[in-house]
Amino acid sequence: MRILVIGGTRDHLGGVEAFCDRAKISMERICPELRIERLWTSTAYLSLRRLPAFVLGVLRLIASRASGNAVAWIQYVNLPDLIYVLLAKALGYETVVTPHLGLNWKSQRNSTLRTISRLILSRADRIALLSQTQESEISLPSNVQRSLIRTFLPPEVLEPISVPANTDKSELPSGELRLIHASRLSVAKGTFLMLDVCARLQAAGVTFSAQIVGSADEETRISLRKSIEEKNLSEHVSLLGWATPEQLMGQLRNADVLVHLSQVDSYPLIVLEALASGTLPLALDLAGARSMISDYDGFLVSRLQPVEDAVTHLTTCTLADIRSRAAAHAGQVRADFAWPTAATLLLESLQPTRSPT
Template sequence: MAGLVLLGLRVVLACGGDIMRILILGGSYDHPGGVEAFCERSKEALESRYDIRVRHITTNTAYLSLKKLPKYFRGVADLIACRKEKPDCVWLQYVNLPDLSYILIARVLGFRVMVTPHLGSNWKSQSRPLLRKLSGAILSKAHMIALISTTQEQEVNLPDSVPRTLIRTFLPQAILTASPAQTDDRPPVIQLIHSSRLSEGKGSFLVIEIAAKLKEAGYPFYLRIAGGADQETFARLRGMISDHGLADHVEVLGRLGVDAHAAHLRSSDLLVHPSRVDSYPLIVLEAMACSALTVCMELAGARNMVENYGGHIVSQENAVTEATEWILNQTLSDIRNAAQRASIGVRRDYDWDNCATALEAALRECVGKGLLKSSVIKACAE
């Protein structure tokens, strides 16, 4: 009976003309990372709500240069072409100052605009006074700001005139739907992993220095490095590994697919993530969901995660020494037990249905459509 009611509701929604149309703006496909994954997962989660239709357009603002301007203008042209579709809400992912230009364009086109920041206090648009003031002025033109962490209140110049709401980020379904990782199946030597868009800012070279100090201390470990990078970065990483004699201890995996990435996280005990640039590092939550604890550099978002679920924070000034000393002072069983506890909390809080419900509520509030028909559908189905 419940199945028939659910089918009937789907038909009513499909034919009733009250579909909410969302346009997600953000990301650059030639620089895949956390924001791009967030856009893809948000689209998938929203489309599962039956009465929502979603389109995603990349803004192509990552590492913007004269050479890359044509891709940026292509994104602008795609947005302008959406006048015919008339989306109910344009949801912009704000990573850098050029992204904010899309707010002004969307407002000129008459669209409702919700903005989600994906940056912190150390990014140029927030750390430089003139740019910080400019970003706040442009953000004031949005209709709503949806934060993925309360710590962004401390880091980003958010105009008081714009309503704010809290949503959650989306972790990979491959991680959340799989059974919790069994740490008893792992080797008796600690399994370390560093996973990011490999770069100086992400702490990729600091990880090699930490590995070198662990080797000097005679501490047994195995480190995997996952993520994409340019050839110069890969060459520098491999050069450091060779110089420190770490070939038997460190493996460079390169960029991984979702399933392979999840598998490596599930086989790891500790994520080493000394990033200086992540406002709210998604990889930390992914690792915790896979029963891997985390060592992070001092940033508001990372500290919030560690305080909520476990792990360790090191200073930006002395990250290598502090991370090494902390690892040396932990037993493997302590790390694995703490990681199991973290996994329970993250999996509970970041369940996709909970995250999708919070996001839909924010979008409907921005649009002015308060009825959560997806919740009605779920109730009838149950």
């Protein structure tokens, strides 16, 4: 069986890119005979300047047909990703689509784009959802088979540990609240709301430090630096670049709370990664994050007043309580999202639904 894992942007690594890499590795581990190839769509921050990388991805998919038939597993993050659905079908590939978007994405808010999205998705052979909550968030065609898969957490957080998950935190300053925001940095991902939360904590006299981790375009990075300076947060907030999975897991384990006020993440991997690392998530009340926090623990904030709600949670819950609650669920998250289980579910979803042509 040949599988094409299609999606992600090589020079803007984030959750989707990590998901694809981990899925490929885990499937190869349980089925070494599989032929799995990775193709990049390069649709993040798509512009005229970045168009050549997108076109190159299209050409590579066309060229892949020379190697025979395959199942095309396409990650749907941005509307241009759907071009790969049409192309894969035209090439005769069995086509499975996994959406990585939710209610607040432009492709779902705009009625015209939502209709285009649903029509193109109707050409797929199967839609493999990351969460049942996506059924209520995304406009999906009724004629396409559905399946439910699981995400792939970093191997670093799934490895058995012989000590409590909060051991690393025992040596942290007892009175300092350590915050982290990790994503592809942008307004929609809640990065600037994170700074608003920090400013309010500073005004309230809370002792805290914060790390902002992730890639961003230059305009966004300049705006973040300016905002940090204007809010007088330089002593509290560190603006870091992209981190390797190993580095990010270390940063999560040394944090108390993940602040994830993204308006667009349908099923935020980083929330599960934080829980598995012994870090309590604070997230916007969207379906995916709500499901995770309901299953385990964390804080939800209103979409109408996220900053105010976040500050209320962080100033009324003691640091000791935050750390003990986070540690209590880390082991269960690791067990629930073990790679062999996730890979088995995925391979079942990628089985052909029709005879090869």
